[in-house]
Amino acid sequence: MSNTAADTEIDMDTDTETTTTTGESQEEVKAEWTDYDFAGQPKLSVENLNVWYGDDHALKDVSMDIPEESVTALIGPSGCGKSTYLRCLNRMNDRIKVANIDGSVELDGMEIYDTNTNLVELRKRVGMVFQAPNPFPKSIRDNISYGPRKHGDINKGFLARLLGQDDSDEEAELVERALKQAALWDEVSDRLDANALGLSGGQQQRLCIARCLATDPEVILMDEPASALDPIATAKIEDLIEDLAKDYTVVVVTHSMQQAARISDQTAVFLTGGELVEYDDTDKIFENPESQRVEDYITGKFG
Amino acid sequence: MLERVPATARKTILGDDSEDGSLLVVAIAGLTLVATILTFLFTPAYALPMLAVFVAVTAVGWVTYQAEIARLLTLVATVSTVLTVGFITAFLFSSAFPAFVEHGLGLLIIPEGQWFFGLDAVLPVDESYWNPSNDVYSLLPMMWATVIVTVIAIAVAGPLGLFGALFISEVASDRMREFIKPGVEILAGIPSIVYGFIGFQVLNGFIQTSFLDEGASFLIAGIVVGIMALPTVVSVGEDSLSSVPSSMKDGSVAIGATQWQTMKSISIPAAFSGISAAIILGIGRAVGETMAVAAIMAAGVGLANPLFDVFDASATLTSLIATQYGSASESTIDVLFVAGVILFVIVGTMSVASQYIEQQMKKKLKGQQ
Numbered sequence: 001m002s003n004t005a006a007d008t009e010i011d012m013d014t015d016t017e018t019t020t021t022t023g024e025s026q027e028e029v030k031a032e033w034t035d036y037d038f039a040g041q042p043k044l045s046v047e048n049l050n051v052w053y054g055d056d057h058a059l060k061d062v063s064m065d066i067p068e069e070s071v072t073a074l075i076g077p078s079g080c081g082k083s084t085y086l087r088c089l090n091r092m093n094d095r096i097k098v099a100n101i102d103g104s105v106e107l108d109g110m111e112i113y114d115t116n117t118n119l120v121e122l123r124k125r126v127g128m129v130f131q132a133p134n135p136f137p138k139s140i141r142d143n144i145s146y147g148p149r150k151h152g153d154i155n156k157g158f159l160a161r162l163l164g165q166d167d168s169d170e171e172a173e174l175v176e177r178a179l180k181q182a183a184l185w186d187e188v189s190d191r192l193d194a195n196a197l198g199l200s201g202g203q204q205q206r207l208c209i210a211r212c213l214a215t216d217p218e219v220i221l222m223d224e225p226a227s228a229l230d231p232i233a234t235a236k237i238e239d240l241i242e243d244l245a246k247d248y249t250v251v252v253v254t255h256s257m258q259q260a261a262r263i264s265d266q267t268a269v270f271l272t273g274g275e276l277v278e279y280d281d282t283d284k285i286f287e288n289p290e291s292q293r294v295e296d297y298i299t300g301k302f303g
Numbered sequence: 304m305l306e307r308v309p310a311t312a313r314k315t316i317l318g319d320d321s322e323d324g325s326l327l328v329v330a331i332a333g334l335t336l337v338a339t340i341l342t343f344l345f346t347p348a349y350a351l352p353m354l355a356v357f358v359a360v361t362a363v364g365w366v367t368y369q370a371e372i373a374r375l376l377t378l379v380a381t382v383s384t385v386l387t388v389g390f391i392t393a394f395l396f397s398s399a400f401p402a403f404v405e406h407g408l409g410l411l412i413i414p415e416g417q418w419f420f421g422l423d424a425v426l427p428v429d430e431s432y433w434n435p436s437n438d439v440y441s442l443l444p445m446m447w448a449t450v451i452v453t454v455i456a457i458a459v460a461g462p463l464g465l466f467g468a469l470f471i472s473e474v475a476s477d478r479m480r481e482f483i484k485p486g487v488e489i490l491a492g493i494p495s496i497v498y499g500f501i502g503f504q505v506l507n508g509f510i511q512t513s514f515l516d517e518g519a520s521f522l523i524a525g526i527v528v529g530i531m532a533l534p535t536v537v538s539v540g541e542d543s544l545s546s547v548p549s550s551m552k553d554g555s556v557a558i559g560a561t562q563w564q565t566m567k568s569i570s571i572p573a574a575f576s577g578i579s580a581a582i583i584l585g586i587g588r589a590v591g592e593t594m595a596v597a598a599i600m601a602a603g604v605g606l607a608n609p610l611f612d613v614f615d616a617s618a619t620l621t622s623l624i625a626t627q628y629g630s631a632s633e634s635t636i637d638v639l640f641v642a643g644v645i646l647f648v649i650v651g652t653m654s655v656a657s658q659y660i661e662q663q664m665k666k667k668l669k670g671q672q
Contacts, residue, residue: 120559128557134550147558
């Protein structure tokens, strides 16, 4: 996209030989894309990340930088480790008791797998949206202000009123901002006290995005955010993601290659066995991938 | 319309994919069963041979038309279960009826001739409520004793059960849960007389030597019953906490809430109805608990004085039945049946309430996978 100069350089250097040779080695392919420079500073920088679930080696030696204020798509067949990778970026894999994680993930140059990392702080900065919408069984307003309330940024309720620290006005502002950002405000502004479970699937998912935005994160991780939604709701979510990339670093796992092509700036292809096979500008991946395996996958011959 | 009735009946008994000819075998099996029951009622001596005939017919049927005979057997099993429970209920209520007629509301309130008007008149705690030889029957003290024991048991089992369930479902590692959950369920199966005996021997002795001179009391009975209800509360409560979708908890953690905040704000509210159902279920069982209470405080049939004196002692509805029926006269037995009816209603209501609450919870979480 913005990086045409680098793009052509790589094309000139390597093109014909690697893409047409079926017997090329992984190392050669990897060498081609690992020295690639993306636009913008790396927000997240992952080095040699390995994940085991018990004896199952789910993610093998993945290294990739994720540039800020852009959309990075992770694609690949089921079980290829893309969701596992995503969940490593805000340490949600810590919640899986059998998971064993090794390697380094840096957020703005700060190691998140340090033993004294503050997980609350980390997850405030790196928010997450899940595959199936998972609103809390509370009102729409309470869903949005849940994060800030838990972080102590907003005080509400009987005790707060007693101490004269009621932040209801701040809360109202926050709820309006987050819902507007998630393009949900117009649909729900008249029923903020209604239970969030009464919303439609697409609205629930946008509510979850709004809930995530309410804590003012820097990075937003999305695990197949539209896979449970109908085409219209999907289109809304996709528009939203493109919009969010102006201010946030967005990482999206998706099953749909068309979706990755539509919304992302760069795409990482994971293939069976938990390997990151190729990571490059989205246009490059879809039009002229280095690896034969990636080309096979994208053209539907594999996976 | 009318000719469809036999067809429907046939479908119910044989199923809609029955083989031709199965009707005969099933009919014979059914008839022999009816014959067996009738012989049992009128000439019990011949019931056993008739039963043998029924078993033989069923065995033959099992070989020839297994599906249809199996269907008949399930129907028979269900009908007999429902009938048994129905007859017991009917018997209980009809046995209690004479006492109701004879003593009227006096059974439930204050003995005849001892009415007090206005609540400021303190209940006559010194009066005799239960004196079969003088024909004085009131179940009020036992009902009150049941209430006190139940309240203490809830105070013990509620918080402990909730926190125990929280630990197992949210804090404990998988390995720990593998041991604790079955362990807790085994505790629920220990015969109640064991709990009662331990309560009487250990707890009562300890309290007597360490704090008070008083003997067996509501407090100790309540604590022991609470402990007995605890495994049920923990186990059912844990089930409802685990049934809160993990995606919901993940959502909370991913937003930067701590584990405790997630438990407090997501898990417990979402599982609230399930947890209350667990407590009601556990206590419902405890209310019906006889042997532990009887072992701890067999004696006493008077109201606590003052009413909230938990160090007093009196029989509860269940322990009254257990301790009295052996030596009771006919009219006393009738009154004991009334105690049975009251218990039946209380426990039945609790169990219906707990099922209703659990259904509400399922409805609430529907659409959340």
